[in-house]
Amino acid sequence: MSEQSSAATPQSNLAKVFASGAFAVTGELGPPKGADPEVIREKAKLLKGFVDAVNITDNQTAVVRMSSIAAAALSHQAGVEPIVQMTCRDRNRLAIEADLLGAWALGLRNLLCLSGDHQTFGNHKDSKNVWDIDSIQLVKMMEDMRSKGIFINGEELEGEPPDFFLGAVENPFADPLHYRPFRVAKKVRAGAKFLQTQCIYNMDKFKDFMSKLGDMGVLDDIHIMAGLSPLKGPGMAKYMRDMVPGMDVPDEVVERMTGAGQGIEDKAERSKAWRAEGIKYCIEQIQEVREIPGVRGVHVMAIEWEEAVKPIVEGAGLLPRPQAIGSAASA
Amino acid sequence: MIVAEQKPLEEIKGVLGDAENVLVAGCGTCVTVCLAGGEKEAQLMASALRIASRVDGTPIEATDVTVQRQCEWEYLEMIEAEVEKADLIVSLACGIGVQTFARHFPDKWVVPGLNTTFLGQPEEQGIWTEQCQACGNCMLAMTGGICPVARCSKQVQNGPCGGSEHGLCEVKRIRRVDGVPVMVKGRGGRMMPATEDVECAWHLIHDRLKEHNRLDLITGVQEPKDWTTSRDGGPRRIVREDLILMDEE
Numbered sequence: 159m160s161e162q163s164s165a166a167t168p169q170s171n172l173a174k175v176f177a178s179g180a181f182a183v184t185g186e187l188g189p190p191k192g193a194d195p196e197v198i199r200e201k202a203k204l205l206k207g208f209v210d211a212v213n214i215t216d217n218q219t220a221v222v223r224m225s226s227i228a229a230a231a232l233s234h235q236a237g238v239e240p241i242v243q244m245t246c247r248d249r250n251r252l253a254i255e256a257d258l259l260g261a262w263a264l265g266l267r268n269l270l271c272l273s274g275d276h277q278t279f280g281n282h283k284d285s286k287n288v289w290d291i292d293s294i295q296l297v298k299m300m301e302d303m304r305s306k307g308i309f310i311n312g313e314e315l316e317g318e319p320p321d322f323f324l325g326a327v328e329n330p331f332a333d334p335l336h337y338r339p340f341r342v343a344k345k346v347r348a349g350a351k352f353l354q355t356q357c358i359y360n361m362d363k364f365k366d367f368m369s370k371l372g373d374m375g376v377l378d379d380i381h382i383m384a385g386l387s388p389l390k391g392p393g394m395a396k397y398m399r400d401m402v403p404g405m406d407v408p409d410e411v412v413e414r415m416t417g418a419g420q421g422i423e424d425k426a427e428r429s430k431a432w433r434a435e436g437i438k439y440c441i442e443q444i445q446e447v448r449e450i451p452g453v454r455g456v457h458v459m460a461i462e463w464e465e466a467v468k469p470i471v472e473g474a475g476l477l478p479r480p481q482a483i484g485s486a487a488s489a
Numbered sequence: 490m491i492v493a494e495q496k497p498l499e500e501i502k503g504v505l506g507d508a509e510n511v512l513v514a515g516c517g518t519c520v521t522v523c524l525a526g527g528e529k530e531a532q533l534m535a536s537a538l539r540i541a542s543r544v545d546g547t548p549i550e551a552t553d554v555t556v557q558r559q560c561e562w563e564y565l566e567m568i569e570a571e572v573e574k575a576d577l578i579v580s581l582a583c584g585i586g587v588q589t590f591a592r593h594f595p596d597k598w599v600v601p602g603l604n605t606t607f608l609g610q611p612e613e614q615g616i617w618t619e620q621c622q623a624c625g626n627c628m629l630a631m632t633g634g635i636c637p638v639a640r641c642s643k644q645v646q647n648g649p650c651g652g653s654e655h656g657l658c659e660v661k662r663i664r665r666v667d668g669v670p671v672m673v674k675g676r677g678g679r680m681m682p683a684t685e686d687v688e689c690a691w692h693l694i695h696d697r698l699k700e701h702n703r704l705d706l707i708t709g710v711q712e713p714k715d716w717t718t719s720r721d722g723g724p725r726r727i728v729r730e731d732l733i734l735m736d737e738e
Contacts, residue, residue, distance in 0.1 A: 247643075251713065273650050276642055276660045287643070294647040295713045310713060329651030334695050337649070340708060344647060348710050356651060403652050403659035 170267035170323035171239045171481060172211040175455075176352065176381045180480045181448060182455030184241065184354070184383060185209040185467050188218060189229035198229050202236035204464040208471045210479055211239040211268055213354075213457070217248060220280025227257055231264045241325065242266050245274025250290035251299065251310050258300065262320035269322040270354070271296040294348050297326055301349025324349055329356035330367035331406040339370040346380045353380050354457040357387040357398070360406040361446060368450050377452035384447040387459040388440040388466050391432035392416040414439065437469050444474040490610075491519040491583045492617045493526060493603040494668045498537055501579060504600045508549065508577035511538060513602065514568070514590065515555030516582035523617060526581030526603050528555040534581060534602060559586030565593045572597060604668060608639075625718030625725065631706050633697035638714075640690035646711040648691030658687045 175182045185205050190197040205212055214233060216226040223229075230240035242261050244254060258269065273293040277285050291299065291310075299310045300322055307319040326345040330338055342353060358364045364384065371377050389395050392415040399407035418435035422428040440458070447453045456474075460466040471477055505511060513535040521527030531553040538551040554571045556564040559582035565572075572578065577598050580587040584605040591599040607619035622639040629636060638644050642660035652659030661684035664671045675681035698704045716722065 273643055273645060276652075278660055289644045290716065291713045292643070292645045292647050293650075294710055298710055299713070327651070332649070332651045333653045333655060333689070334649070334692055337695055340704075341647075341649075344708070344710055403654050 167318070167321075168265070168267070169321075170211075172241070172268055172352070173323040175210045175480050178480055181476065182381070182383065183209045183471055183476055183479065184455065184457045185212045185464070186215065186457075186459045186461065187212040187229070187233060187238070187240070187464070188215050188462070189224035189226065191221070191223050193224060195232050198224075198232040199236050201464050202233050202238040205467055206236070206238050207479060208468045208477065209238070209458070210455075211241050213241045213243055213270060216243040216245045216272070216274070217280070218243075218275070220247065220275045220277045220282065222280070222282060227261045227264070227266065230261065230266050234265055239268070240266055241268035241270050243270045243272060244296065245272045246289050246291055246293060246296055247274030247277065247287050250288050254291075254296065255299070255303070255309055258303075258320060258322070259315075262322065267321075267323055268325065269300060270325040270327065271300070271350070272327055293326065294344055297324055297345060297348040297350050300324055304349075323351055325352045325354065326350035327354050327356070329404050330358070330364055331356060331360060332404040335363075336370075338367060339374055339376075342371055342380070343374055343376050346376050350380060352383060352454075354383045355385040356404065357385050357459060358443065358447070359395075359398070359411050360408055361443070363406060364447070365450055368452050372452055381454040382452055383455040383457045384443075384450075384453050385457045385459060386440055386443050386447075387461060388463065388470060389415050389432075389436040390463060391419065391429065391436070411439075433466070437466055437473065440466075440470050441473040444470070444476070490522055490608070491585075491605060492523045492607050492609040492619075493520050493583050493605045494523075495525055495530070495534075495581075495603055496601070497668070498541060501534075501600070501602055502538070502541060502545075505538075505549070505577060505579075506598075508575075508598075510575045511535075511549055511551040511577050511579060512571055512575035513538070513551060513553040513579045514559065514572075514581060515553065516559040516580075516586050517555055517557040518560075520581060520583055520586075520603060523611070526583075528553075531555050531581050534579065538579075560589045562589070562593055565590060622719075624714075624716070625722075626715060628714075631711075632694045633701065633703065633706075635690055635694045635697060637690050637694065640688075640693075642687065645691065646714060647707075649689055649695065650691070653689040653692050656689055656692045658689045660687060661685060662687050 172182060187201050212233060214226045214230040217223055226243050230242045233240040271293045277283060277287050301324060302308055303319050304321050308314055328338060328342050392412055395407055395412040395415045398405045399412060415432060415435060419428040419432050422431055444456050447456060458467055458470055513531045515528050515531030516526050535551040535553040542549040554568050556568055558564050572594050579602040580590050580599055581602045587599055587601045608621040608623060609617045609619045612618045619639050621636060624638045637648060641648055642658050643650060664683040664685045670682040672680045673683040698706055
């Protein structure tokens with residue numbers, strides 16, 4: 159471990175996939191509500207080779223879990239390239255910088271910057287939140303660290319600065335609708351190189367969002383990844399439609415999922431039919447977003463359903479993936 | 490103004506100890522306007538404490554007095570005689586008044602009768618809303634007179650975040666009546682606090698800037714906020730030397 163040359167520093171696999179012009183695929187790996195590293199390794203097995211990188215969530219929905227950076231390091235060791243998620247809810251600028259220096263030192267190369275779900279959604283409702291900086295300022299902070307070698311206070315850091323491949327998110331369906339593309343442009347200006355969207359179910363609205371980004375001329379500067387979440391059944395579709403803020407699920411999607419289970423008496427068989435339909439629908443969505451100018455990849459969020467990733471990616475004709483981290487990391 | 494609400498009587502009774510002469514001190518400014526700790530509320534509180542103590546079988550004397558502002562020495566000097574007779578003071582002022590009281594009468598034990606809640610505005614009769622967090626570095630010029638520090642749940646500086654829907658924030662406020670959460674039956678029959686909608690501050694900012702053709706104000710990346718002027722810089726103090734000099738003349 160005496161290599162010091164920056165030329166030897168491995169770069170982000172995801173960045174390489176984009177640079178090659180290939181259509182990128184990312185997945186999601188939620189850390190456990192406990193300290194067992196096996197959980198990460200098991201989930202990584204289900205994803206290895208089928209995605210270019212996986213998001214490692216940071217106390218998602220404000221429910222406490224194993225730290226994103228620790229889980230990302232385990233995923234990295236297991237041969238699945240992680241995208242460290244960092245929210246602004248739990249840490250001030252000092253803690254974020256310190257943790258991300260550590261993340262880079264551990265070999266983690268991708269960073270996704272988010273504001274974070276409010277703690278009242280989670281299981282520590284009595285806690286104090288931070289939000290010292292917001293997600294766009296976080297992108298800017300890490301871009302300045304990367305390109306100028308400085309901390310947010312202007313001080314220079316020692317040695318080679320972390321060169322994270324910087325990502326951001328946007329919800330094309332949140333209000334005020336017409337402002338969303340402007341906010342993406344802000345994230346591009348701050349330094350974001352890739353952007354994952356909220357789960358898409360309303361394709362027309364997403365196409366509109368993309369064409370506005372095209373009109374604004376930002377699509378050359380950022381890799382947009384369409385966020386897709388396969389549905390497990392009509393219950394999930396209804397829940398997303400009615401209970402999740404900022405989610406746009408048209409009624410016909412709920413009807414399609416309901417229809418898939420119609421006439422099937424056996425509970426297990428019905429659930430199987432629903433899931434098969436969810437995977438089929440997700441594959442169709444991938445084919446549809448691939449046709450939209452500016453969409454450079456998909457982010458498949460199979461929440462607590464990692465097994466679905468392989469049939470989806472395979473069904474969409476996206477296998478084999480260009481290059482697996484395992485071959486590079488274990489060399 | 491400073492908005493406050495009364496603590497439950499049980500909580501106040503719980504901190505009276507063995508005091509026999511209790512003085513309930515009202516304040517004639519902010520908390521009078523928000524009907525939490527003015528003259529009328531001080532009278533009612535003194536009477537409630539007297540009655541409750543008799544019901545509990547340990548009768549106490551509870552009287553009341555109200556000054557124009559408990560946060561200024563001059564007004565507290567005017568009630569020295571009343572305070573002298575009491576062995577405990579329930580202050581119905583905001584937290585500033587309680588502390589000023591305790592400093593001015595170091596021998597006396599002072600407890601708060603209110604929860605100081607926020608800097609806000611009477612929205613309509615009986616409803617007050619938070620408007621300012623006294624961050625010490627006002628950014629309202631950029632946001633069209635709507636404060637994201639006080640009114641955005643995440644204090645986002647480059648909003649609106651992805652949780653804005655139909656002009657509402659994804660974060661719901663716990664519905665409270667007289668300071669107490671209203672409980673309702675939730676999913677699965679479990680009792681949980683009822684919630685109510687909160688406006689998305691950034692949606693309001695966006696619409697107002699758009700109306701004034703000033704969306705240019707928020708197209709740039711807003712720099713990280715300097716929180717040293719806020720509570721994060723430690724307890725704050727203002728020194729106006731021009732006024733100090735005038736005082737000495």
